[in-house]
Amino acid sequence: MEFVSRLLDASRRNRSLLCVGLDPDPSKLPVKDVFEFNRAIIDATSDLVCCYKPNLAFYEALGIRGLQALKKTVAYIPRDIPVIGDAKRGDIGNTAAAYARALFDYYKFDAVTVNPYLGYDSVKPFLDYRNKGIFVLCRTSNSSASDFQDLVDNFGMKFYQSVALRAGDWNKGGNIGLVVGATYPDELKEIRKLCPDMPLLIPGIGAQGGDLEMSVRYGVNASGEMAIIVAARQVIYASKGPDFAQAARAAARELRDSINKFRGV
Amino acid sequence: MEFVSRLLDASRRNRSLLCVGLDPDPSKLPVKDVFEFNRAIIDATSDLVCCYKPNLAFYEALGIRGLQALKKTVAYIPRDIPVIGDAKRGDIGNTAAAYARALFDYYKFDAVTVNPYLGYDSVKPFLDYRNKGIFVLCRTSNSSASDFQDLVDNFGMKFYQSVALRAGDWNKGGNIGLVVGATYPDELKEIRKLCPDMPLLIPGIGAQGGDLEMSVRYGVNASGEMAIIVAARQVIYASKGPDFAQAARAAARELRDSINKFRGV
Numbered sequence: 001m002e003f004v005s006r007l008l009d010a011s012r013r014n015r016s017l018l019c020v021g022l023d024p025d026p027s028k029l030p031v032k033d034v035f036e037f038n039r040a041i042i043d044a045t046s047d048l049v050c051c052y053k054p055n056l057a058f059y060e061a062l063g064i065r066g067l068q069a070l071k072k073t074v075a076y077i078p079r080d081i082p083v084i085g086d087a088k089r090g091d092i093g094n095t096a097a098a099y100a101r102a103l104f105d106y107y108k109f110d111a112v113t114v115n116p117y118l119g120y121d122s123v124k125p126f127l128d129y130r131n132k133g134i135f136v137l138c139r140t141s142n143s144s145a146s147d148f149q150d151l152v153d154n155f156g157m158k159f160y161q162s163v164a165l166r167a168g169d170w171n172k173g174g175n176i177g178l179v180v181g182a183t184y185p186d187e188l189k190e191i192r193k194l195c196p197d198m199p200l201l202i203p204g205i206g207a208q209g210g211d212l213e214m215s216v217r218y219g220v221n222a223s224g225e226m227a228i229i230v231a232a233r234q235v236i237y238a239s240k241g242p243d244f245a246q247a248a249r250a251a252a253r254e255l256r257d258s259i260n261k262f263r264g265v
Numbered sequence: 266m267e268f269v270s271r272l273l274d275a276s277r278r279n280r281s282l283l284c285v286g287l288d289p290d291p292s293k294l295p296v297k298d299v300f301e302f303n304r305a306i307i308d309a310t311s312d313l314v315c316c317y318k319p320n321l322a323f324y325e326a327l328g329i330r331g332l333q334a335l336k337k338t339v340a341y342i343p344r345d346i347p348v349i350g351d352a353k354r355g356d357i358g359n360t361a362a363a364y365a366r367a368l369f370d371y372y373k374f375d376a377v378t379v380n381p382y383l384g385y386d387s388v389k390p391f392l393d394y395r396n397k398g399i400f401v402l403c404r405t406s407n408s409s410a411s412d413f414q415d416l417v418d419n420f421g422m423k424f425y426q427s428v429a430l431r432a433g434d435w436n437k438g439g440n441i442g443l444v445v446g447a448t449y450p451d452e453l454k455e456i457r458k459l460c461p462d463m464p465l466l467i468p469g470i471g472a473q474g475g476d477l478e479m480s481v482r483y484g485v486n487a488s489g490e491m492a493i494i495v496a497a498r499q500v501i502y503a504s505k506g507p508d509f510a511q512a513a514r515a516a517a518r519e520l521r522d523s524i525n526k527f528r529g530v
Contacts, residue, residue, distance in 0.1 A: 119409030140383050142383055145384055166412065
């Protein structure tokens with residue numbers, strides 16, 4: 001089944017636009033084993049989310065054992081909840097194809113994030129997996145996002161706007177989405193207008209300071225869907241004590257419900 | 266010791282600007298084990314190169330065992346030959362710091378490639394490793410490079426030129442280099458003028474069709490150094506028979522000598 005259908009199914013079933021980021025940080029983990037931690041978080045939240053999003057950096061930083069935990073984590077997540085591999089890969093064609101094999105065939109992610117800097121032929125090997133979702137970085141949530149993404153071209157268009165439009169052109173298979181930081185609500189509003197029906201992956205609420213209400217109002221499509229609001233630290237480290245899983249559940253439920261209030265469901 | 270000094274030492278000792286790309290492709294490997302293959306290639310070429318460059322995609326595509334082979338490969342390369350981890354990572358600050366830990370602390374690369382799309386704060390965690398080299402993607406070797414890298418801003422500057430200039434501003438620690446494809450000699454010439462002393466990592470000769478002579482003439486600095494000419498498939502798959510290591514040595518030697526002829530040493 002196509003990624004967007006699977007995302008919508010999970011989102012409707014759990015009445016949720018919340019995506020929990022599974023980003024293990026050894027200095028904050030209440031238990032020693034990364035997979036055990038993730039399993040407890042997943043058990044506590046899988047009826048409250050529309051998807052999960054592990055960021056590969058946190059697993060790679062732990063070396064081989066981190067990647068073993070990542071693989072086990074993806075396999076453990078219930079099949080009816082999509083998993084986005086936040087990898088932000090970008091390389092030339094034959095190399096991008098190798099990354100796509102790693103992410104889709106080996107780790108079995110349902111979707112990935114990719115970097116647009118190298119252009120179409122660096123994204124195409126991912127797009128060729130027609131049942132997978134490809135989220136192209138558009139406007140990122142960090143403060144240096146403006147360094148290059150705001151450069152204005154000679155038609156008056158900003159670089160991230162060109163990326164949004166180009167991603168629309170590339171989207172023949174209907175499997176592209178965009179990454180837009182919650183920390184830039186004006187840009188989010190504008191990108192939603194440029195791409196009225198694409199799924200938008202929206203990190204940056206919580207620790208990064210993005211506003212939840214504006215992220216939801218500006219991020220959803222006309223049906224109040226297709227926005228994926230990411231929370232990581234705010235949920236998974238809600239408590240560092242033995243009650244961490246219950247605390248994560250409470251934080252996830254509160255976020256899900258706030259999101260639903262803002263989208264009027 | 267700083268990366269640039271180590272690179273120059275290796276380059277002068279071996280009279281070489283050649284970097285061998287260690288990109289294992291299971292469909293082309295003459296032996297079954299990736300590490301055994303790399304070891305034979307390294308044994309056959311380590312007196313002919315200025316550095317090695319494994320691209321992480323090819324190891325990730327093989328799963329955990331591929332990454333085990335990568336770690337063993339980096340450890341096996343003689344300490345006086347720098348190793349560039351071609352990872353093209355780019356993420357927000359705390360995540361970029363996790364990638365830097367993975368690449369520098371776990372895999373022990375001497376240098377890495379990074380993607381500039383997210384701007385300064387995504388590169389800074391790498392730059393903070395002052396003895397490591399950071400190669401920022403500037404003009405890539407693929408045909409879609411022009412999709413975004415050629416966008417002209419309202420000051421008449423192309424995006425990749427902005428990246429080159431900005432990388433110069435960021436280079437307080439003297440540990441930045443740029444990636445410029447051999448397939449774009451005019452751009453290479455121009456980037457060398459913008460950044461007269463930075464190390465340039467130049468992939469794209471051989472299978473990708475970049476011209477060797479122009480890559481060398483336009484890529485080197487005023488002393489005929491600081492260009493790193495990458496060859497992967499052309500060297501490591503010079504033969505698929507049992508003589509693969511000897512064939513790789515012959516191909517590497519021929520390339521090294523051609524490069525030296527073009528730079529007049």
